[in-house]
Amino acid sequence: xxxxxxxxxLTYAALFPIVNPIxxxxxxxxxxxxxxxxxxxxxxxxxxxxxxxxxxxxxxVGSHVLEFFGISLGALRIGGGLAVTAFGWNLLNSGVRExxxxxxxxxKTDTFYPLTMPLTxxxxxxSVAITLGSQRPTDLALTHLALLxxxxxxxxxxxxxxxxxxxxxxxxxxxxxGTGGTNxxxxxxxxxxxxxxxxxxxxxxxxxTALAR
Numbered sequence: 665x666x667x668x669x670x671x672x673x674l675t676y677a678a679l680f681p682i683v684n685p686i687x688x689x690x691x692x693x694x695x696x697x698x699x700x701x702x703x704x705x706x707x708x709x710x711x712x713x714x715x716x717x718x719x720x721x722x723x724x725v726g727s728h729v730l731e732f733f734g735i736s737l738g739a740l741r742i743g744g745g746l747a748v749t750a751f752g753w754n755l756l757n758s759g760v761r762e763x764x765x766x767x768x769x770x771x772k773t774d775t776f777y778p779l780t781m782p783l784t785x786x787x788x789x790x791s792v793a794i795t796l797g798s799q800r801p802t803d804l805a806l807t808h809l810a811l812l813x814x815x816x817x818x819x820x821x822x823x824x825x826x827x828x829x830x831x832x833x834x835x836x837x838x839x840x841x842g843t844g845g846t847n848x849x850x851x852x853x854x855x856x857x858x859x860x861x862x863x864x865x866x867x868x869x870x871x872x873t874a875l876a877r
Contacts, residue, residue: 675819710775741868744787749861
């Protein structure tokens with residue numbers, strides 16, 4: 665039971681800082697401000713569900729997929745970092761309203777881009793999830809492996825629940841700021857997202873150059 669709880673906490677603690685649903689909530693609110701509360705709640709549920717499935721796949725099959733295609737984590741970080749940087753740059757320059765118009769058409773039919781990826785689950789969190797999955801021991805009994813797998817799933821469910829709550833009540837989180845304050849927070853969050861993308865690119869580049877030496 666202790667190992668189960670430790671795995672749950674490890675999964676949650678490793679992913680929460682980089683998923684950062686609290687910091688992404690103002691951006692989510694800015695992109696969905698013209699939606700009704702019911703529609704926004706549906707989008708929050710859809711994003712949480714997509715994030716859970718995406719991270720679940722990264723934990724259990726991500727390393728095998730990368731190995732099959734011959735892709736390293738460094739290359740994943742560079743490619744994903746470029747996507748995060750581009751999204752952050754567009755949001756920073758277009759503002760909330762134009763950014764919403766760009767995403768509104770897609771958000772009514774699906775919640776994957778850009779609300780799920782790269783806003784919530786980006787290459788950084790995917791690479792962390794893949795790393796967590798690749799570090800699972802393989803010399804344990806089947807029941808022990810199943811227990812660790814269930815613990816990892818529980819940690820991912822906790823992350824998804826946190827994402828849903830932060831996005832579902834995003835308007836309350838930033839309600840005290842008003843429209844102008846929300847625009848400021850969204851632009852600051854977009855700038856931070858841009859910096860995160862550059863940092864991910866740098867981490868991937870550093871990893872690839874270290875391997876090339």
